[in-house]
Amino acid sequence: MRDLAQTFKALADETRLAMLALILARGELCVCDLTEVLSITQSKASRHLRYLKNTGLLDDRRDGLWVHYRVAKGLTREQRAIVTAARRTFDRPRLGGLERKLDAWLKRKSREGCKP
Amino acid sequence: MRDLAQTFKALADETRLAMLALILARGELCVCDLTEVLSITQSKASRHLRYLKNTGLLDDRRDGLWVHYRVAKGLTREQRAIVTAARRTFDRPRLGGLERKLDAWLKRKSREGCKP
DNA sequence: CATCTATAACCGTTTAAGCGGTTATAGACA
DNA sequence: TGTCTATAACCGCTTAAACGGTTATAGATG
Numbered sequence: 001m002r003d004l005a006q007t008f009k010a011l012a013d014e015t016r017l018a019m020l021a022l023i024l025a026r027g028e029l030c031v032c033d034l035t036e037v038l039s040i041t042q043s044k045a046s047r048h049l050r051y052l053k054n055t056g057l058l059d060d061r062r063d064g065l066w067v068h069y070r071v072a073k074g075l076t077r078e079q080r081a082i083v084t085a086a087r088r089t090f091d092r093p094r095l096g097g098l099e100r101k102l103d104a105w106l107k108r109k110s111r112e113g114c115k116p
Numbered sequence: 117m118r119d120l121a122q123t124f125k126a127l128a129d130e131t132r133l134a135m136l137a138l139i140l141a142r143g144e145l146c147v148c149d150l151t152e153v154l155s156i157t158q159s160k161a162s163r164h165l166r167y168l169k170n171t172g173l174l175d176d177r178r179d180g181l182w183v184h185y186r187v188a189k190g191l192t193r194e195q196r197a198i199v200t201a202a203r204r205t206f207d208r209p210r211l212g213g214l215e216r217k218l219d220a221w222l223k224r225k226s227r228e229g230c231k232p
Numbered sequence: 233c234a235t236c237t238a239t240a241a242c243c244g245t246t247t248a249a250g251c252g253g254t255t256a257t258a259g260a261c262a
Numbered sequence: 263t264g265t266c267t268a269t270a271a272c273c274g275c276t277t278a279a280a281c282g283g284t285t286a287t288a289g290a291t292g
Contacts, residue, residue, distance in 0.1 A: 011124040043252060049269095065258080065259060085200070115267090159240090181239080
């Protein structure tokens with residue numbers, strides 16, 4: 001019960017939910033992508049990603065300066081069930097909007113780098 | 117996204133999770149049953165039940181002095197999905213233990229009333 | 233009406249989350 | 263080595279949760 005409550009707590013925040021939705025949609029994203037697309041500070045992005053990682057929902061992978069986050073390999077049975085249910089219920093229009101923003105950002109990033 | 121996070125928040129607490137598990141298992145329970153079986157204060161039980169009711173997960177029904185709580189009729193699509201997933205993942209042994217305790221309590225209650 | 237019971241609502245306190253700003257670290261690169 | 267970049271870790275502050283104890287309310291019962 002402890003663990004189940006913990007998993008729900010990890011998803012009980014709009015920012016973390018949006019991060020998970022985007023990562024589920026794209027497989028893997030780096031911190032600056034999420035910071036940009038969700039229009040949040042780097043410190044906020046980092047904090048919430050750490051939370052999701054500590055809960056065991058995400059893994060990270062360093063690649064040079066960037067750190068990429070993806071859904072963890074070793075989800076528990078409980079976690080898998082909850083994440084799957086969450087995935088099915090994400091707000092489609094909102095997620096669509098975020099994905100378009102992400103695409104625009106990725107294009108700009110590939111031209112001009114990670115800065116603005 | 118707002119609502120989804122709200123639903124997760126409602127389930128992000130061990131007490132509320134246990135309450136929901138018991139109510140799902142039995143259909144309907146009154147406040148004193150939950151107070152007794154979970155060994156919590158009345159004020160705590162009432163507070164968490166109000167939380168679940170305000171989130172739209174539970175309905176209440178007054179019957180004389182007692183108030184019975186059950187899973188709400190009008191769950192949103194999201195809520196139904198999440199509750200169903202949660203139900204599947206409840207800690208079986210723990211829930212079994214609570215149910216045995218509940219049965220013992222209900223027997224005693226029918227004999228001696230709601231008191232101890 | 234007076235009293236008793238089950239529950240809700242309130243209150244003051246403690247604990248935990250979340251936040252932005254700042255500093256530290258790890259790796260790239262001149 | 264010095265500097266730049268992406269990210270993590272830290273800090274002080276603010277807000278929100280949760281708690282137990284107490285009081286209020288609704289309905290039962292004598």
